[in-house]
Amino acid sequence: xxxxxxxxxxxxxxxxxxxxxxxxxxxxxxxxxxxxxxxxxxxxxxxxxxxxxxxxxxxxxxxxxxxxxxxxxxxxxxxxxxxxxxxxxxxxxxxxxxxxxxxxxxxxxxxxxxxxxxxxxxxxxxxxxxxxxxxxxxxxxxxxxxxxxxxxxxxxxxxxxxxxxxxxxxxxxxxxxxxxxxxxxxxxxxxxxxxxxxxxxxxxxxxxxxxxxxxxxxxxxxxxxxxxxxxxxxxxxxxxxxxxxxxxxxxxxxxxxxxxxxxxxxxxxxxxxxxxxxxxxxxxxxxxxxxxxxxxxxxxxxxxxxxxxxxxxxxxxxxxxxxxxxxxxxxxxxxxxxxxxxxxxxxxxxxxxxxxxxxxxxxxxxxxxxxxxxxxxxxxxxxxxxxxxxxxxxxxxxxxxxxxxxxxxxxxxxxxxxxxxxxxxxxxxxxxxxxxxxxxxxxxxxxxxxxxxxxxxxxxxxxxxxxxxxxxxxxxxxxxxxxxxxxxxxxxxxxx
Amino acid sequence: xxxxxxxxxxxxxxxxxxxxxxxxxxxxxxxxxxxxxxxxxxxxxxxxxxxxxxxxxxxxxxxxxxxxxxxxxxxxxxxxxxxxxxxxxxxxxxxx
Numbered sequence: 001x002x003x004x005x006x007x008x009x010x011x012x013x014x015x016x017x018x019x020x021x022x023x024x025x026x027x028x029x030x031x032x033x034x035x036x037x038x039x040x041x042x043x044x045x046x047x048x049x050x051x052x053x054x055x056x057x058x059x060x061x062x063x064x065x066x067x068x069x070x071x072x073x074x075x076x077x078x079x080x081x082x083x084x085x086x087x088x089x090x091x092x093x094x095x096x097x098x099x100x101x102x103x104x105x106x107x108x109x110x111x112x113x114x115x116x117x118x119x120x121x122x123x124x125x126x127x128x129x130x131x132x133x134x135x136x137x138x139x140x141x142x143x144x145x146x147x148x149x150x151x152x153x154x155x156x157x158x159x160x161x162x163x164x165x166x167x168x169x170x171x172x173x174x175x176x177x178x179x180x181x182x183x184x185x186x187x188x189x190x191x192x193x194x195x196x197x198x199x200x201x202x203x204x205x206x207x208x209x210x211x212x213x214x215x216x217x218x219x220x221x222x223x224x225x226x227x228x229x230x231x232x233x234x235x236x237x238x239x240x241x242x243x244x245x246x247x248x249x250x251x252x253x254x255x256x257x258x259x260x261x262x263x264x265x266x267x268x269x270x271x272x273x274x275x276x277x278x279x280x281x282x283x284x285x286x287x288x289x290x291x292x293x294x295x296x297x298x299x300x301x302x303x304x305x306x307x308x309x310x311x312x313x314x315x316x317x318x319x320x321x322x323x324x325x326x327x328x329x330x331x332x333x334x335x336x337x338x339x340x341x342x343x344x345x346x347x348x349x350x351x352x353x354x355x356x357x358x359x360x361x362x363x364x365x366x367x368x369x370x371x372x373x374x375x376x377x378x379x380x381x382x383x384x385x386x387x388x389x390x391x392x393x394x395x396x397x398x399x400x401x402x403x404x405x406x407x408x409x410x411x412x413x414x415x416x417x418x419x420x421x422x423x424x425x426x427x428x429x430x431x432x433x434x435x436x437x438x439x440x441x442x443x444x445x446x447x448x449x450x451x452x453x454x455x456x457x458x459x460x461x462x463x464x465x466x467x468x469x470x471x472x473x474x475x476x477x478x479x480x481x482x483x484x485x486x487x488x489x490x491x492x493x494x495x496x
Numbered sequence: 497x498x499x500x501x502x503x504x505x506x507x508x509x510x511x512x513x514x515x516x517x518x519x520x521x522x523x524x525x526x527x528x529x530x531x532x533x534x535x536x537x538x539x540x541x542x543x544x545x546x547x548x549x550x551x552x553x554x555x556x557x558x559x560x561x562x563x564x565x566x567x568x569x570x571x572x573x574x575x576x577x578x579x580x581x582x583x584x585x586x587x588x589x590x591x592x
Contacts, residue, residue: 001500009566013550173585174551196592232592260591286591295591
């Protein structure tokens with residue numbers, strides 16, 4: 001199995017249809033497939049064992065992805081936002097590589113200088129070879145993606161062709177999009193959501209509209225200009241889009257039929273505002289991990305509208321869930337001993353299915369029966385809706401007592417003066433770990449003191465949850481995908 | 497037959513990829529499918545000439561066999577002479 005088949009079928013069935021639009025450049029499906037075939041020749045002749053992309057979104061991403069697939073070489077999209085030292089270390093882990101994108105930077109920061117082509121050199125190289133049929137290879141790995149490393153050093157997650165094909169064939173109907181449908185992709189190419197967006201759009205034959213550098217204004221303008229029908233955003237992007245609309249940036253967004261979101265926790269307040277602001281749009285919450293080839297559970301448009309309009313607290317609560325598992329995957333909640341828990345009881349989320357890789361370079365994290373322990377915590381309700389708790393690695397263990405940061409953060413967010421907060425565990429001689437919180441206060445509210453924060457937790461939770469350390473900050477650190485960087489917050493509390 | 501294998505019709509342009517494999521002879525246009533196309537096409541059986549559609553999945557009665565049509569053709573698919581049917585797709589909301 002090879003993911004290149006997805007593009008090949010699109011080119012075969014509708015080669016003249018527009019496949020991609022980026023910064024005014026337009027590519028038909030047959031042009032994209034021919035470019036991928038040429039890229040396969042360039043990659044094969046280079047002798048590289050990896051094809052890396054160090055670049056913002058552009059046509060180079062799908063061409064490199066599918067070209068690498070045809071040539072039987074793993075595709076490795078790299079996070080260009082990483083610091084030089086971290087990025088250089090990742091490039092050194094993929095050798096020998098042919099790197100496309102920021103060739104100057106790659107050569108400067110990697111100790112083993114990789115072969116590198118700038119985006120325009122890549123286009124020139126494609127023109128210098130002729131498109132030939134490069135055989136589907138038996139190479140099993142389609143993509144190697146470095147995880148974001150919010151809690152530890154980045155791991156190299158390996159996604160096989162069978163994983164990605166399992167996901168696409170199980171969730172997307174071929175050529176199901178009408179010719180005028182367009183999908184706006186604003187997530188970066190190194191993120192699993194960026195890869196999944198390319199594969200899904202191409203197989204359904206939507207026109208891909210790429211937005212290389214996200215700003216809410218550019219996003220709104222592009223929705224209007226290209227009559228975008230489908231889009232995916234992370235919660236922080238949605239917050240900025242809504243804020244831009246509120247501050248008067250108007251754009252015609254009536255074409256937007258479907259807006260999916262994921263990649264981080266969606267504040268309940270924000271999704272309720274968005275549902276009112278986009279009354280004709282179907283919202284879908286997607287939950288997935290790099291290791292699971294993207295989405296494994298989703299809350300669809302009907303569930304959103306039902307919950308939004310309902311007076312039943314059980315049904316309303318579903319807006320805070322990530323919906324139900326895809327028909328093609330199984331999800332279980334298990335306790336620390338691996339015992340399956342009944343509905344309503346929180347534990348660790350386990351998943352299995354064709355699309356689940358769970359494999360890293362050097363080892364597989366899959367356990368007996370092909371189950372993947374996600375390290376995410378959550379529970380399933382009686383109807384099978386999945387609610388997320390947080391990362392198992394974020395749990396604070398104070399004197400043998402486990403506490404989820406969300407419990408403390410939720411209690412703090414109920415305080416009128418608190419805009420947001422983050423609870424982390426920091427080393428303690430007495431308790432092993434103790435609670436520390438970073439608090440962002442609302443500019444409009446009366447400021448509160450450290451004592452007020454502690455007293456609020458003591459009265460709303462219990463004494464073991466009371467933070468030993470409290471710091472007030474202007475903002476919490478998030479990565480570009482809206483993930484809270486708890487590792488950085490821990491460093492704020494120098495308790496040695 | 498094994499999952500991921502690609503098979504070609506010997507009687508028309510149809511090509512399929514096996515998603516779920518089972519025992520038996522997979523046929524198109526009334527002729528057994530093969531890894532490669534013959535130089536001279538085999539005769540198309542009129543009883544199996546309804547055509548295939550690209551992107552559709554085809555299954556046998558008990559769904560022990562599932563193939564994806566990756567190139568359309570004039571023949572129609574069968575397992576040991578029993579016609580395959582198009583599998584109903586339950587549409588999912590797009591999540592990416």
